[in-house]
Amino acid sequence: MAFLETAKQRYTTKKYNSEEIISEEKIAELKEIVRLSPSSINSQPWKFFFVSKADMKQQLANASYWNAQKINEASHLVVFSALTDIGRFEEQIEKTLPEGSINYYKQFLQPRGESHVRSWMKQQVYLSLGFFLAACAENNIDATPMEGIENELYDEILGLEGYQTLFAVAIGYRHAEDANQPAITAKSRLNLENVVETL
Ligand SMILES: Cc1cc2nc3c(=O)[nH]c(=O)nc-3n(C[C@H](O)[C@H](O)[C@H](O)COP(=O)(O)O)c2cc1C
Numbered sequence: 001m002a003f004l005e006t007a008k009q010r011y012t013t014k015k016y017n018s019e020e021i022i023s024e025e026k027i028a029e030l031k032e033i034v035r036l037s038p039s040s041i042n043s044q045p046w047k048f049f050f051v052s053k054a055d056m057k058q059q060l061a062n063a064s065y066w067n068a069q070k071i072n073e074a075s076h077l078v079v080f081s082a083l084t085d086i087g088r089f090e091e092q093i094e095k096t097l098p099e100g101s102i103n104y105y106k107q108f109l110q111p112r113g114e115s116h117v118r119s120w121m122k123q124q125v126y127l128s129l130g131f132f133l134a135a136c137a138e139n140n141i142d143a144t145p146m147e148g149i150e151n152e153l154y155d156e157i158l159g160l161e162g163y164q165t166l167f168a169v170a171i172g173y174r175h176a177e178d179a180n181q182p183a184i185t186a187k188s189r190l191n192l193e194n195v196v197e198t199l
Pocket residue numbers: 010011012013067144145146147148149167187
């Protein structure tokens with residue numbers, strides 16, 4: 001499918017068919033795809049958790065407000081977290097990045113302070129969300145990005161250290177009656193001329 005068609009067809013799934021599970025092969029592909037997400041200076045300040053075990057998925061669903069049912073019925077839950085431990089981040093880039101990228105970090109990011117660096121790291125994780133959602137759509141996997149979760153509880157349940165949960169994505173296959181699918185509810189966006197200028 002051409003990507004424009006994929007973009008028109010993908011949507012935020014509100015109701016899943018709990019009988020349909022994503023194959024291990026597809027999950028392995030999604031893991032590889034999210035690993036390949038681009039990031040500024042190839043910084044990769046993230047960790048992704050693919051949750052399918054019933055007990056852990058249930059605990060996370062219970063920490064997800066109005067999103068609980070979607071998570072319970074979806075095949076998997078993917079949790080996106082960002083590094084918070086700056087020392088660990090600096091160690092990581094010293095080991096993995098070329099000198100030019102490390103110099104960029106030292107010259108333009110580090111001097112702006114830890115809160116700026118943390119916010120920049122979170123931006124990279126959001127970029128991986130866009131990449132992941134596009135990949136799901138391209139693979140005919142339905143998805144629900146969710147900021148409506150209790151982040152600190154997620155951190156506790158997952159036992160995070162040096163990372164913080166930013167958001168989660170339920171993935172699976174839609175229920176035939178999901179009212180949010182584009183065939184039932186038309187996609188709503190601002191007009192092209194409001195958001196794109198051609199100069
Ligand atoms: C970062 C982010 C957080 C979101 N959080 C939620 C959420 O907690 N629950 C939910 O049902 N939808 C959530 N959404 C879905 C948006 O409301 C949805 O993407 C938007 O209305 C556009 O609709 P579409 O994805 O169906 O095209 C979120 C989307 C993004 C990108």
